[in-house]
Amino acid sequence: MSYTAARVNGRQETTFLDSKSVSEAGDPEEQSSHGEKDSRSSASVEWRLDSNGLPLVPQPSRFKDDPLNWPSWLKWTVLLQVGFMAFLGPYNSALVNPSLVLLSKKFQVSSKIAAYSTTTAIIVGGVSPFLFAPLANYYGRRPVTLIAILITVAGSIASGKAPTFSALVGTRALSGFGFGGMMSIGTACVNDMYFLHERGKATGVYTIFVTNGAHVAALIGGFLGQAAGWQWDYYLGAISAALSFGLAVFLFPETLFSRDPIFLSTRSHERTYTQMLWDFKGNMIPGRHLHATDFLQSFRMLKYPSIFFPFWYYTWSWTFINVMPAISLATIYTHFYEMKSGSIGASLGVSLIIGTLLGEIFAGKASDYVMYRMAKRNNDIRKPEYRLYLCTLSAIFMPLGIIIFGACIGKTGFVPPLVGLSVGVFGLQIASTTLYAYISDCYKPQTPESGVLFNLSRGLSFVVGYFALPYAAEVGYFWAWFTFAAVLFAFFLPIAALMRWGERWRLRLGKPTFHRYL
Numbered sequence: 001m002s003y004t005a006a007r008v009n010g011r012q013e014t015t016f017l018d019s020k021s022v023s024e025a026g027d028p029e030e031q032s033s034h035g036e037k038d039s040r041s042s043a044s045v046e047w048r049l050d051s052n053g054l055p056l057v058p059q060p061s062r063f064k065d066d067p068l069n070w071p072s073w074l075k076w077t078v079l080l081q082v083g084f085m086a087f088l089g090p091y092n093s094a095l096v097n098p099s100l101v102l103l104s105k106k107f108q109v110s111s112k113i114a115a116y117s118t119t120t121a122i123i124v125g126g127v128s129p130f131l132f133a134p135l136a137n138y139y140g141r142r143p144v145t146l147i148a149i150l151i152t153v154a155g156s157i158a159s160g161k162a163p164t165f166s167a168l169v170g171t172r173a174l175s176g177f178g179f180g181g182m183m184s185i186g187t188a189c190v191n192d193m194y195f196l197h198e199r200g201k202a203t204g205v206y207t208i209f210v211t212n213g214a215h216v217a218a219l220i221g222g223f224l225g226q227a228a229g230w231q232w233d234y235y236l237g238a239i240s241a242a243l244s245f246g247l248a249v250f251l252f253p254e255t256l257f258s259r260d261p262i263f264l265s266t267r268s269h270e271r272t273y274t275q276m277l278w279d280f281k282g283n284m285i286p287g288r289h290l291h292a293t294d295f296l297q298s299f300r301m302l303k304y305p306s307i308f309f310p311f312w313y314y315t316w317s318w319t320f321i322n323v324m325p326a327i328s329l330a331t332i333y334t335h336f337y338e339m340k341s342g343s344i345g346a347s348l349g350v351s352l353i354i355g356t357l358l359g360e361i362f363a364g365k366a367s368d369y370v371m372y373r374m375a376k377r378n379n380d381i382r383k384p385e386y387r388l389y390l391c392t393l394s395a396i397f398m399p400l401g402i403i404i405f406g407a408c409i410g411k412t413g414f415v416p417p418l419v420g421l422s423v424g425v426f427g428l429q430i431a432s433t434t435l436y437a438y439i440s441d442c443y444k445p446q447t448p449e450s451g452v453l454f455n456l457s458r459g460l461s462f463v464v465g466y467f468a469l470p471y472a473a474e475v476g477y478f479w480a481w482f483t484f485a486a487v488l489f490a491f492f493l494p495i496a497a498l499m500r501w502g503e504r505w506r507l508r509l510g511k512p513t514f515h516r517y518l
Helices: 019-025 028-034 039-044 072-094 097-107 111-127 129-139 141-160 165-183 186-193 196-228 231-251 261-266 273-278 292-303 305-337 341-377 384-391 394-408 415-442 444-466 468-475 477-509
Strands: 002-008 011-017
Touching: 072 111, 072 141, 072 165, 072 186, 072 196, 072 231, 097 111, 097 165, 097 196, 097 305, 097 341, 111 129, 111 165, 111 444, 129 141, 129 165, 129 186, 129 292, 129 444, 141 165, 141 186, 141 231, 165 231, 165 444, 186 196, 186 415, 186 444, 196 231, 196 305, 196 341, 196 415, 292 305, 292 444, 305 341, 305 394, 305 415, 305 444, 305 468, 305 477, 341 384, 341 415, 384 415, 384 477, 394 415, 394 477, 415 444, 444 468, 468 477
Parallel strands: none
Antiparallel strands: 002 011
């Protein structure tokens, strides 16, 4: 049996339906994502409603071990953990950045060559989720995550002990392979646990961690490297990942759960908390098989405009707003303001953290509120494209922040350019929150594959290191940064097209058939 519940006199009333009734009634998530509402189904079946009187999407099962039915404290515990794991990716790779000069002297290479160690970790961290995400869909989020954390710890310790630069590059690749796996399960867990009307807020919390990993690393890495040596930048990354492992052992139950109505109608066993932690085989979805093609499913998602356009916009947003300051600020502030690594790292970290937090304070609940208000105006249908209206602000604040930075460098004190960084990352946080929630709303069962593409976005961002400063040396910082701002604004135009035609394109292309009941 599967169930729904209706709001009657202000309370939830539970009713049970057989699998045939559920099939005939339709799925409210299908209706929301397609922008349709079946009046016949709505009249014959009462769905379980949220606090605003709209159908819960997706509909929860009757089982207490269904992550949708978990108590709020457990959902928050898991959300903060997967956020922290995602935080550790950029954090682990960026801790050593302010100390690259010290590292280059140790191995007798140039600072540019020394930066390849960081670049290697970023690239491998962007690619490894293509392996980890399919494994997590089959074996479960928990076991794959625990293995990824241990790989990260081992790679970070080995990096601190590397005897040669070649060995260091290899150990950074190992560490990147691990933290890429840690970052690959976050969006999947968010969608496992939260209803559609809650995803904006939950996704916002998650993206705060993702965005601020490198920012916090900038605050710590320079001073730590000066005081204890560059090796401790890597050791601290290992210690932080080990802390995550210790928490996950006891507080990260399996979130993978099948929503196949036929499976749920015959399911009788309800797992205990201990079983959700340690019964790895029992937590796997019966009847699922792992195929070689599963490792390429993420690329299949790129044929959908609702995935490709956000992926493309996010790639360049992350590149110009988050990565470009990280790799260029040390050079710029040393040249114009004669600042040292610790002060540069603190300036970068504080300005970006402030912008990110302000962006999330604004964007988190606003994303869900816009979705709710637009749904109430449109026959209670939540169209994913409603979230993109808020994303329009990112097309204003990100280019504006870039222009402020370029216009102020060398012409003002060191603070005004940092204001530009804060303005830009304010826009990035809005973009991150809305785009993550949008792709999840469009194709929820395929969220792991979509999340892998966003991890790849961050992995591709290393390319900015090859052209940002050389281009500025030719045309000047103002015109270089103005060009980057114009490019970023132009890449928002496909997002604007999704607001207008996204629903039509989704209906024309249909939905992916794999992972239908995740």
